Amino acid sequence: MRDVPDPPLRPWSPPEYEVDADGKVVGARPGEPNHWGRWGDNDQLGTANLFSAERVAAAARLVRRGKRFALGLPIGGIATPGHYRGAPLHLYNFAAGDGVLAGGLGGEAYQVSDDYLVMALQASTQLDGFGHVGAEHTLYNGYWAGLVTSSLGAQRLGIHHLANGLAGRGVLLDVARHAGVGHLEPGYAIGPSELAGTAAAQRVEIAPGDVLLVRTGHLGWWLGLDREGKAAVGADEPGMSTRAIPWLADHDVAMLALDTTALEVRPPEPDAPFLTFHVAALRDLGLLLGELFELDELATDCANDGVYEGFFVAAPMPVVGGSGSPLNPLVFK
């Protein structure tokens, strides 16, 4: 058989910390700003705590026309950008057509279909769980990264904790439109001034508990490229700068979602290697992050009526111990 070289190894020394009976790394300290302990030492919801009943009720009153926008990408049928995760695999276990051939289930009388999906939970429009990215062996609220294993899944911070639904005021920040472009260029970093500037131009004020839908235009543009065009772009994208973190914390934002694959700007900024934003958001702030949101149709509507807010509703799949979930978020205006 063809030789398969063994991967190189490095020596390994055990870490120097202990993990307590709550699953916390003893002595671990988050970055600043952070929300560790804000909602209790055993909190696993992070900024989902901001979706209070009062805010949900208020956000529901934003539904005026009754128009709804689904932000989820089709699964299958189209390519999704820059993904090491591979395309979802959609397979029929039995198909109604088989019944026409007398080779179906359902006998003579019925034709029945039933299908499977094999899918990376983050391979399309999705929500990050708090087990998705950590640093210094810690996750949100000081939980140990070692709690997430293939054998037992995420023993804490599983995505199912968020499955009670994400609902609140959704605000579209159309940064691309504000910048006067169809889409922001790959590498374009979105910091506090872009967020604040766009909000001001849109005459919308960001309030605690808001869901920010930040539009770069990248996804729609990318989907329209041909194969060579996509190859030329590679994994580069516009996205969030770590400079936006304090602003997001100051405004007590509940969720941040972009129309890009990785949410963070790529290539990353010189002083912030890739995943720095994820760590600051997921681990330190417990901030809900959404990726690959389709925002173009919503953006057109908002530009037309000048209303950039609506009732945002999303329900992650209750995958017990999962590190993320596909999402088909809805915005009602």
Added chain:
Amino acid sequence: MRDVPDPPLRPWSPPEYEVDADGKVVGARPGEPNHWGRWGDNDQLGTANLFSAERVAAAARLVRRGKRFALGLPIGGIATPGHYRGAPLHLYNFAAGDGVLAGGLGGEAYQVSDDYLVMALQASTQLDGFGHVGAEHTLYNGYWAGLVTSSLGAQRLGIHHLANGLAGRGVLLDVARHAGVGHLEPGYAIGPSELAGTAAAQRVEIAPGDVLLVRTGHLGWWLGLDREGKAAVGADEPGMSTRAIPWLADHDVAMLALDTTALEVRPPEPDAPFLTFHVAALRDLGLLLGELFELDELATDCANDGVYEGFFVAAPMPVVGGSGSPLNPLVFK
């Protein structure tokens, strides 16, 4: 190798109909009542057409307290009832804990998790697509069952057509509570009198476009059984009687969901073999059907405050050409 007997075969004769360029079986006729053609000859949405903007806006106004209820079963961790589909398989591709061992992705600096799900789209709380069940080689609106194949999926009536979101007034009909029992017995058939009687007792009126959440109590009861108890129950369940079909049509219900596996009563009623209800609902009426909805927590709340309505929101996964979708429906009160 151990002998594997070939399955028995029967002779096969080709069907006698033609299929036109729209994918319709020429000359096919639905059962009565039906909605074929009601929303156009090429309609693929069925009763989802009833979720008009006006109704959505009105339903959103039912959000008073801002309390939300997620109706989706956990995926993994618990058994689901009576399923030939097998349990969802949740596998980590990489786990944050691997980083503690220097055997992770993310290098020294980060610990990263990423997981997969292998799942029958209807193996947990779910929405039936219109490709799921047909009869006489036809599906909803006269589309040919042969349009659903493993090669091409559902070329018409794919679940992605419903992914723009199901939203409207949700009404809980707590048939079990109305009957004064913790759960209806397997085999108990719910007909028009049970629906109407429960609605009357709850002082709630069913209006066009409503989502009916019919509680049998079966799911919660079943989940509490031990392995022997579950084996004794088998696939039997309370559920819908075909006698309810005209009532559902008369009231122009948009969606019907139960806390059972199959929605139909099992064992089936003597005059209606299993799947008769599915055919009358899915194929003839184009009626949205939901299964394995968790209704107990919502039911307790409704019993407490006497309010049996709320804003129902559910967003199917946009699986292109799928025959069903997992669902984590939300009800806001």
Added chain:
Amino acid sequence: MRDVPDPPLRPWSPPEYEVDADGKVVGARPGEPNHWGRWGDNDQLGTANLFSAERVAAAARLVRRGKRFALGLPIGGIATPGHYRGAPLHLYNFAAGDGVLAGGLGGEAYQVSDDYLVMALQASTQLDGFGHVGAEHTLYNGYWAGLVTSSLGAQRLGIHHLANGLAGRGVLLDVARHAGVGHLEPGYAIGPSELAGTAAAQRVEIAPGDVLLVRTGHLGWWLGLDREGKAAVGADEPGMSTRAIPWLADHDVAMLALDTTALEVRPPEPDAPFLTFHVAALRDLGLLLGELFELDELATDCANDGVYEGFFVAAPMPVVGGSGSPLNPLVFK
């Protein structure tokens, strides 16, 4: 949601034939040459019938040095050429390392690993089953193509019928070396003269029941290309010409395998659209076909000692009703 256009449809008329209780298309006729009926009307083994006990015993006597060559490509870790099938997905359900983190199965005492594979059965080195390709709605021996459905799998001609093992005299025909090149160019068609000429030059005679391992050098060359090189090659490959079919039939070859993805030359010859060879071989002759065989190491050994024959042994996975199987064939010299 982003609009997903419905696929175009054509009208459909039912076929004009009947299918009998044996699963045969009444009145179907194979191409020429063919083996329909040669081993009985209900034969599902095709040329695997040629692996008689006598031939197996004779072939085993070809083991002289005791050296073995495994012809299977690694699964994972390397790309495989030109495949619509997607790479196999290898996922750990639990990993021994998890036990180091107390997050494993096996408790304190043991560290246990267990892994899954999600794989197209023909995504790597593989054997075609007779359900893989048909024409005029027929498969080998006149079985109806309609017997293969997602619901019931291959009700006849499933790959499990071949799982009793393929064993016989294996003969390497190193066409590339005979042509004096490292690898044959994409589009190079191998006909009877190339086969006969190579055999003559190697002083090896092809006998009934032989397994022909035809080396183009393509796979090894392709694997050494960089990403751009691979993209430039695309799906083009050297491979079999349909002109070789009568020669293969005349010599009563039991199996034919190449070091290419599709076995047939691509682009196809002008008079033979892609899959013509597959139909003539699989459907008409019931000839066993192997693809993506790694032949380079074996070829080097044969060139060194001048012995181009050995004991070929391969055991397909007994996937009941499968249309193909991964294979890790061995040649003993």
Added chain:
Amino acid sequence: MRDVPDPPLRPWSPPEYEVDADGKVVGARPGEPNHWGRWGDNDQLGTANLFSAERVAAAARLVRRGKRFALGLPIGGIATPGHYRGAPLHLYNFAAGDGVLAGGLGGEAYQVSDDYLVMALQASTQLDGFGHVGAEHTLYNGYWAGLVTSSLGAQRLGIHHLANGLAGRGVLLDVARHAGVGHLEPGYAIGPSELAGTAAAQRVEIAPGDVLLVRTGHLGWWLGLDREGKAAVGADEPGMSTRAIPWLADHDVAMLALDTTALEVRPPEPDAPFLTFHVAALRDLGLLLGELFELDELATDCANDGVYEGFFVAAPMPVVGGSGSPLNPLVFK
């Protein structure tokens, strides 16, 4: 959503050892007897080293009649015993029958099938890899258990190292027949006296490098039970006693395979908790282990002709970094 209780946690302290650049736990010591270092400090093949060219050539000469026996269980179609792993899932991506409906790939001219398998690598007849079970955080030859992670697979001791083929003299030890029973009872422990006694009765001598196929009769018996019968048996099986370990080492056996799920006797012997045998065999001896081998047909043949030896050939799937592999072993007599 239904409450999903978090799993209980324990405090965790880092291990006290270091791991060197070869992936070895510094200072680790195997049990006795063991083969650590016997074939070099970096050996990953274990007793597969015993399949020398000389032994392979000699074993091939055992092929007299040319009769072959495939020992792999069918995949799909039948239940496999007592498995937490779930049944393999076999799904068609496209099916030839779809072409009859004009809903296939292959256009008008061809009907094409292509299928997937989702399978635990050890869910049927299989070979254990050396990453499968460890103890004291070590695997065979002192490799660290932490080298096996979901992210990177088995960085050492992956099953692909064994994919060059397992071939040698296979000896059936029909312990059940020697005991005069159709099958050994669950809980029956096979020690050195059963092995030696059976060999003596069969007039066969065990030689270095042999593959021992130890028949309990359990698998065939179990497959014939009805559902209740299987449930009553549960996971109990006859199987190996740890007392056999020194005997296996003394005889320099290359591989041991049984017709049971777990190879070890279950319930385990009082002094040897479950997996003790696996650790002594896999970790300490680097002994190849096979499970769920179908031995009944072979056993009948051996009883008939009195010849209990043959040429054993098996080719694991070259899954890079895998912890096990499905196997369809062949024995030629």
